Amino acid sequence: xxxxxxxxxxxxxxxxxxxxxxxxxxxxxxxxxxxxxxxxxxxxxxxxxxxxxxxxxxxxxxxxxxxxxxxxxxxxxxxxxxxxxxxxxxxxxxxxxxxxxxxxxxxxxxxxxxxxxxxxxxxxxxxxxxxxxxxxxxxxxxxxxxxxxxxxxxxxxxxxxxxxxxxxxxxxxxxxxxxxxxxxxxxxxxxxxxxxxxxxxxxxxxxxxxxxxxxxxxxxxxxxxxxxxxxxxxxxxxxxxxxxxxxxxxxxxxxxxxxxxxxxxxxxxxxxxxxxxxxxxxxxxxxxxxxxxxxxxxxxxxxxxxxxxxxxxxxxxxxxxxxxxxxxxxxxxxxxxxxxxxxxxxxxxxxxxxxxxxxxxxxxxxxxxxxxxxxxxxxxxxxxxxxxxxxxxxxxxxxxxxxxxxxxxxxxxxxxxxxxxxxxxxxxxxxxxxxxxxxxxxxxxxxxxxxxxxxxxxxxxxxxxxxxxxxxxxxxxxxxxxxxxxxxxxxxxxxxxxxxxxxxxxxxxxxxxx
Amino acid sequence: xxxxxxxxxxxxxxxxxxxxxxxxxxxxxxxxxxxxxxxxxxxxxxxxxxxxxxxxxxxxxxxxxxxxxxxxxxxxxxxxxxxxxxxxxxxxxxxxxxxxxxxxxxxxxxxxxxxxxxxxxxxxxxxxxxxxxxxxxxxxxxxxxxxxxxxxxxxxxxxxxxxxxxxxxxxxxxxxxxxxxxxxxxxxxxxxxxxxxxxxxxxxxxxxxxxx
Numbered sequence: 140x141x142x143x144x145x146x147x148x149x150x151x152x153x154x155x156x157x158x159x160x161x162x163x164x165x166x167x168x169x170x171x172x173x174x175x176x177x178x179x180x181x182x183x184x185x186x187x188x189x190x191x192x193x194x195x196x197x198x199x200x201x202x203x204x205x206x207x208x209x210x211x212x213x214x215x216x217x218x219x220x221x222x223x224x225x226x227x228x229x230x231x232x233x234x235x236x237x238x239x240x241x242x243x244x245x246x247x248x249x250x251x252x253x254x255x256x257x258x259x260x261x262x263x264x265x266x267x268x269x270x271x272x273x274x275x276x277x278x279x280x281x282x283x284x285x286x287x288x289x290x291x292x293x294x295x296x297x298x299x300x301x302x303x304x305x306x307x308x309x310x311x312x313x314x315x316x317x318x319x320x321x322x323x324x325x326x327x328x329x330x331x332x333x334x335x336x337x338x339x340x341x342x343x344x345x346x347x348x349x350x351x352x353x354x355x356x357x358x359x360x361x362x363x364x365x366x367x368x369x370x371x372x373x374x375x376x377x378x379x380x381x382x383x384x385x386x387x388x389x390x391x392x393x394x395x396x397x398x399x400x401x402x403x404x405x406x407x408x409x410x411x412x413x414x415x416x417x418x419x420x421x422x423x424x425x426x427x428x429x430x431x432x433x434x435x436x437x438x439x440x441x442x443x444x445x446x447x448x449x450x451x452x453x454x455x456x457x458x459x460x461x462x463x464x465x466x467x468x469x470x471x472x473x474x475x476x477x478x479x480x481x482x483x484x485x486x487x488x489x490x491x492x493x494x495x496x497x498x499x500x501x502x503x504x505x506x507x508x509x510x511x512x513x514x515x516x517x518x519x520x521x522x523x524x525x526x527x528x529x530x531x532x533x534x535x536x537x538x539x540x541x542x543x544x545x546x547x548x549x550x551x552x553x554x555x556x557x558x559x560x561x562x563x564x565x566x567x568x569x570x571x572x573x574x575x576x577x578x579x580x581x582x583x584x585x586x587x588x589x590x591x592x593x594x595x596x597x598x599x600x601x602x603x604x605x606x607x608x609x610x611x612x613x614x615x616x617x618x619x620x621x622x623x624x625x626x627x628x629x630x631x632x633x634x635x636x637x638x639x640x641x642x643x644x645x646x647x648x649x650x651x652x653x
Numbered sequence: 654x655x656x657x658x659x660x661x662x663x664x665x666x667x668x669x670x671x672x673x674x675x676x677x678x679x680x681x682x683x684x685x686x687x688x689x690x691x692x693x694x695x696x697x698x699x700x701x702x703x704x705x706x707x708x709x710x711x712x713x714x715x716x717x718x719x720x721x722x723x724x725x726x727x728x729x730x731x732x733x734x735x736x737x738x739x740x741x742x743x744x745x746x747x748x749x750x751x752x753x754x755x756x757x758x759x760x761x762x763x764x765x766x767x768x769x770x771x772x773x774x775x776x777x778x779x780x781x782x783x784x785x786x787x788x789x790x791x792x793x794x795x796x797x798x799x800x801x802x803x804x805x806x807x808x809x810x811x812x813x814x815x816x817x818x819x820x821x822x823x824x825x826x827x828x829x830x831x832x833x834x835x836x837x838x839x840x841x842x843x844x845x846x847x848x849x850x851x852x853x854x855x856x857x858x859x860x861x862x863x864x865x
Contacts, residue, residue: 201729201858352853396835403830403841405823405852408730409859410816411722422712433712435705443707466705481705502705539712554712607707619707648707 196222202230209234210317210356211332214339217348223249224335234332237264243273243334250338251277251345267333268297268325271314272304274341283310290362291316291323301325313340314362323362336360352403412509423592423607424619425537425554425584427644429564432512432537432556434504435468436477443648447623472506479504483519496524511538518562531562533580547589556582556596564599594621602626605644615650721816726859727801730814733858734798737851738763746850754843758794758851765796776844780837782829790825794848797822814855823852 194202200220206212215232218224224246226232238246241261247254254277265273285306287294297305305325308314315336316323336357342348351357425431435441444463466481479502484494502516518531535558543551557579558564564578582596584607592607605621622641721727740746741755757776761769770791777787800815826848833841 197860352849396838399838400830403838403845403849404827405849405856406860407823408816408819408856409722409726410719410820412719424706425712426706430706431712441705441707443705445707464705479705537712617707646707648705 196220196225199226199230203232204229205231206234209332210360211315211336211339213351213355213357215332215335218250218335218339223338224331232331234330234335236331237328238270238331238334239264243270243329246334246338247273247277250342264328266326267323267329268301268305270329270334270337271308271325272301274313274337275304275308278311278313278341278344280304280307280311280313280344283307285310290321292321293323293325297323297325309362311344312361312363313337313344315340315357315360316362317360320360320362350401422617423584423586423590423609424617425539425592425594425607426556426582426596427594427603427605427607427619427621427646428598428623429556429558429580429582429596430502430514430516430518430533430535431554431582432504432514432535432558434472434477434479434502434512434514434516435466436472436479436504437469438653440467440651440653441465441481441648442651443646445644445646447645448643466500472504472512476503476505478502479516485524494524496522498522508538510541511536513537529562531560531564533558533560533562533564535560535580546586549588550585551589552586554582554584554586554592556580560599567600594619598623603644615652617648617650618646619648620645719817719820721859727814727816729858730816730819730855731801733855734762734814737854738798746847750843750847754847757844758847761791761794762797762851763799765799770795773844776842777829780842780845781834782832786825786829786832790822790829790848793818793822793825816859819852819855819859823856826852 197220200216203216203219203226206215209215211234215224215234219226219232224232239262240258243265244256244258247256256273256277282303283306287297287302287306287309290309291297305314305323314323315333339348340361343350351361442463442465444461446459446461448459462483462485464481464483466479469478469480470476479500481500481502483498483500485496485498498519499521500516500518501520502514504512504514504516506512513534513536515534516532518533520530522530535556537554537556539552539554541552543549546552558581559577559579561575561577564580565574565576566578568574569576569578578599580597580599582594584592584594586592587606590609590612594603594605594607596603601624603621603623604625605619605623607617607619609615609617621644623644625641721730737746738759741759744752746755754776757769757772760766761773770788773791773794774784774787777790778784797814797818799813800818801813829845830838830849833845
C-alpha cells in the first residue's frame with residue numbers, strides 16, 4: 140500500500156563554530172525497501188532550502204560516496220537523480236549489492252511504468268541473463284540473429300531461454316559487460332551496478348535519456364561498440380592496462396561524425412537572465428539636470444563636482460560657480476528598495492567657503508522590471524548656509540531599452556526618464572508667484588558608442604543638451620557636460636544669448652564600489 | 654473581478670493624486686522659507702544633479718545579467734570546480750588524458766595567463782580549428798574558476814564560477830566541435846577532451862542542484 144507517513148530526523152550541521160539543529164521530515168513510501176536518504180549535505184553553509192526540505196533525488200545523486208570513478212557512474216548518478224534507483228540513507232548506492240526480484244520489479248516499474256515484471260519469489264536474486272531477458276521483453280526488441288559465440292567467450296553458458304533476448308540486446312547495444320566485453324557472465328547474480336547500467340541504456344534506447352558521451356568510460360564496456368569509438372578513451376594509461384578485447388564480428392560501420400559531435404556538445408548551464416545589476420561600475424549618464432529612476436544601492440558610493448559658466452538669472456553678477464557632492468547607497472533595489480543619500484555643497488570655490496552652504500538629498504528607488512526603475516526622492520531636504528537651492532520632491536521612472544546585444548555596439552541602448560516634481564521643477568512663473576504646483580520633467584539619452592551618451596533633458600523649466608562620457612572602460616570616472624537653459628522659461632529664446640541664455644555646465648563624477 | 658479591477662484603478666489614481674498634492678503642499682512652504690521667488694541658482698540645483706546623476710549610479714551597464722538561477726546552484730558549480738581541481742591534481746580525473754593536457758587546462762581555468770591561453774590556442778589550431786574559434790575558447794576558459802567575485806558572506810569556497818562565463822565557454826566549445834573536421838573528431842586532441850569533460854561536469858552540477 141502506497142501510503143505516506145512522516146518521520147522526523149534531527150541533523151546537526153556544523154557550520155564554523157555555530158551548531159544548527161535541523162529537524163527534517165521526510166516522506167518515504169511505507170513499503171519501499173530503499174529508504175530515501177536524508178543525507179548530510181555539507182555545502183559549506185546551511186542554505187535556507189536545505190534547512191526546510193529533504194534532499195531531492197538530484198541532490199542525493201551528488202552526495203553519493205561510493206560511486207565516484209565507477210565505470211557506470213553516469214548511469215548510477217542519473218538514475219538516482221531521477222529517483223528510479225534511490226540511494227540509501229547513508230548516501231551510499233551500494234553498487235555491489237545483489238538485486239532481488241522485488242527490487243528489480245520496483246525499479247523496472249519506475250523506469251517503465253506498466254512493465255509487468257512478474258515477481259515469483261520476492262527475495263530471490265536475479266541472474267544477469269534473467270534481467271537482460273526481462274528488459275528486452277519490456278523494450279519489445281525485435282529478435283536478431285547474431286552468433287553469440289562470436290561475441291562472447293562464455294556464450295556457451297548463456298541459458299537457451301535467454302539466447303534470443305541477449306542476441307537482440309547485443310544488436311541494439313543494450314548490454315554492458317565489465318571488465319571484459321567478451322565475457323558476459325550470464326549466470327552471475329545481478330548487482331545494483333549492473334542493473335543501473337542496463338536500465339540506463341534501456342532508457343537511452345527508448346529515447347528517454349541522452350546517449351552516453353563518447354568519452355564516457357562506460358563506452359569501454361558497451362557490448363558492440365566498435366574499437367574506433369573507444370580508441371580515444373583507451374589512451375588512458377589507467378584503463379589501457381586492462382583494455383578489453385573488442386574485436387567484434389561482424390565489423391561495425393564507421394561512426395557518423397555528427398553522432399560524435401552530438402556526444403561531445405555540452406548543454407547550456409542552468410542560468411537565466413536577471414534584472415540589470417545595480418552595481419554596474421559606472422556608465423555614461425542618461426540625464427543631465429534631472430534625477431533618474433535609478434539610484435545607488437549598498438556597495439556603491441560616489442563623489443562628484445560641477446561647474447557652471449554663470450549662475451542663473453542674475454545677469455552675471457555672481458559670475459561662474461562650482462560645487463561638489465558625495466553620496467552613498469543603501470539597501471537593495473532588486474530585492475526590496477534602495478536608498479541613496481547624498482550631500483551637495485554649493486558655491487564651492489567661488490562665492491563661499493567649503494561646506495559653508497549645502498543640502499542633503501534622499502532617493503528611494505526600486506527596480507520594477509528589466510532595466511526599469513522607479514524613484515521617489517527629495518532634493519535639498521535639509522539646507523543650510525543660505526543656499527539658494529530649494530527643496531524639491533519628485534517621482535521618476537527610468538527605463539533602458541536595449542537596441543543591440545552588447546554595449547560595445549553603436550546605438551546600443553536608449554534611456555528614458557519621466558518624472559513629476561515640485562520645487563525646482565515648477566515653471567518660473569509658478570516659482571515667482573509662489574504657486575505650489577507640480578511639473579513634468581524628463582530626459583532621453585542615446586548610447587552613441589559604448590563610452591558616450593548623448594543627452595537631452597527637460598527639467599520643467601528649460602531644455603538642456605549635452606553628452607556624458609566614460610573615458611576609461613575599467614575606471615568608473617564619468618564626465619557629463621553640455622549647455623542648459625537652451626530653450627525655456629528663462630532663456631530669452633536663443634542659444635548663447637547672453638548670460639540669461641544658454642549656460643555651459645560641466646560635471647565630473649567617480650563611482651566607488653565595495 | 655471587475656469590481657476589484659476598478660478598485661485597483663481607483664487606488665492607483667488616489668496614490669497619484671496624493672503624490673501630486675503632496676508635492677504641491679511642499680513647494681510654497683519651501684519658497685516662503687527661502688524668502689524669495691527666484692529659483693535656485695546653484696550648481697546642485699538647476700545646473701545638473703549631484704554626483705549620482707553624473708556617474709549614472711545604478712544605471713544598468715548592459716541590460717541584464719546572465720547568472721545561475723540561485724546561489725545554491727552557483728555554490729554547487731563552484732564546489733564541482735573544486736572537485737575537478739582535486740581530481741586533476743590527484744590523477745583521478747576521467748576520462749584520462751595526458752598529464753600535460755590536464756595541467757594546461759587546469760592552469761588556464763585557475764590561473765589566467767597569456768602563456769596558457771596561447772598554448773591552448775596553438776594546440777587547437779594544430780588540429781585544424783580556426784584561430785578565431787581557438788582564441789575565443791581560450792579566452793572564455795581563462796580564469797573560469799575565478800570568474801565570479803564572491804560576496805563577503807560567501808566564505809565557504811575559494812573558487813567561483815560565473816554563470817555568464819561558463820555559458821560563453823560552453824558556447825565556444827560547441828562552436829569548436831561543430832567546426833572541427835570529421836577526421837579530427839575521430840581522434841580529438843586531449844586538450845579538447847579535458848575541456849569537454851570540465852565544462853560538462855560544471856553544467857551537470859548546475860542542473861543537478863535544482864531538478865528533482
